[in-house]
Amino acid sequence: MNEKWREIASEIKAIYGNKDYVALHEPTFNEKEIEYVTDCIKTGWVSSVGKYVNEFEKKLAEYTGVKRAVAVVNGTAALHIALKVAGVKENDEVFMPALTFVATANAASYLNAIPHFVDVSEKTLGLDPVKLKEHIHDIGEFKNGQLINKLTGRIIRAVVPMHTFGHSVDLDPLIDICQQYNLILVEDAAESLGSYYKGKHTGGFGVVSALSFNGNKIMTTGGGGAILTNNEKLADYAKHITTTAKIPHQWEYYHDEIGYNYRMPNINAALGYAQLEKMDDFLASKRQLTKQYHQLLKKINGVKVFKENSFEMSNYWLQAILIDPQKHERDNVLGILNAEGVMARPIWSPLSELAPYMHCPKADLTMTNHLNKIVINIPSTPVKGESYD
Incomplete structure (x- = not known):
């Protein structure tokens, strides 16, 4: 053998x-990547301001079929902010598959939330809706519009399915569970750009979702990620806090809350803009x-x-x-x-x-x-x- x-x-x-x-x-690169990146270098716009960031966000939203995309420095940052703007708070529990890249759990931990691991399906390699529902029945109590973990007393706030190796989780039953127990659906679509569930692009089902454009992904920006959402208000908030929460002004630097220096540089967006074309x-x-x-x-x-x-x-x-x-x-x-x-x-x-x-x-x-x-x-x-x- x-x-x-x-x-x-x-x-x-x-x-x-x-x-x-x-x-x-x-x-996989060719002349387009060289052309767009060279344009960034020649113009000097290589950091977090420049035409390619905005154009890449528009093109990405169009490709995935969502209203807004917010480009950030990597997929973990995208998931961190997706969970934050979706409403995950300190001490909340977040359902997620036990079989996923560590970033899924790390992103929740950055908010001082607690990962709550659920089994996966042999059919999809992703979170198993049947096993999730059985587990909720065993440990959950629905009180005052919130799902409570009876064993810890904590609120279970969200569900984060991850589309393993680009294969979609069976989303419809997960959406039903979220509606039944008032759980927020946040898709970890880091691996599934170009994947569809029942004809709709993955990342378009959650309140917010996260993509990754690491060098090993189906397309890359070198390092990078994006937040996807159909909620304009959440998109605006995500863009604000990933740009250090700076209030726009001609010369003054004023930040209205704790923000994150997560915005994707223009040179990376130029690379992604060319990659999306292929x-x-x-x-x-x-x-x-x-x-x-x-x-x-x-x-x-x-x-x-x-x-x-x-x-x-x-x-x-x-x-x-x-x-x-x-x-x-x-x-x-x-x-x-x-x-x-x-x-x-x-x-x-x-x-x-x-x-x-x-x-x-x-x-x-x-x-x-x-x-x-x-x-x-x-x-x-x-x-x-x-x-x-």
Whole structure:
């Protein structure tokens, strides 16, 4: 079986032009990025003021189908501010999946709120609405229009589903739960730019949502993120506090509350503006890569490529494979692929097992613990095509 995995590594390298080393995900640039970034440098507008910031926000809102987008320095900052403007307060509990990148929990912690970990679904790899409802039934009490955790006495304020590797959570039942228990829906859409749930772009369902444009995302601004919302008032507030809460004035510096220096620099927005123009190419290439992996990995018994559900269209940001632990040992597979020059990694450690979050409330995490042992990410960079070579 080890030899079979070495063959797979060789064939993955062939997909990527027989490189000596294939990274998990790399950005793809061409002349447009150079043109727009060079324009920033020539004009001197490289920081948080400049035409590309506003234009990128408009183009992003249009692409995702929301009224407003507010560009910030990274996805964690976007989620931090999304939770803040949505109304999450100190000592509130926030439902979130235990199987997600640590930023989901960190963003809540920045507000002195408490992550409350819930299990995920094998169907979506994201927060499981059925398990969430069962957990609420076990620990929740609805009093005076608020959901209270009977075990801690704290208000449970919000639900933060994360669209894992670009695959949408099943949102309709989550929305029903939020309406039933007066919970705020804040989408962690950091990985799902270009993904749709029942024909509507992810990030458009929450009161507010967060995107990431890190260098490894489907499109990048180098570092960066954005807050999405259909609420103009929340968008204005988000823009204000991410610009150090400075009151606009020709020369005076006056700040009316504690703010954050989170605004995206113009030079990063220029990069994003060019990248957004190529999203259709990126998405088509991602889907083609999924088909290639599906054909390739059929050769190994006990391995399957994770594929989108009927209710969604995934951006397939990171390719995920699920291995049968009775037939394959995860760390052995990871060792072979990486030794052969094909970067592969396991899914994140459950947040409930990380030192800063071991004390946090949690539901039964059976599926989280199962998936943690069987999910592997493999190279996912869009294979270059003629339209953006």
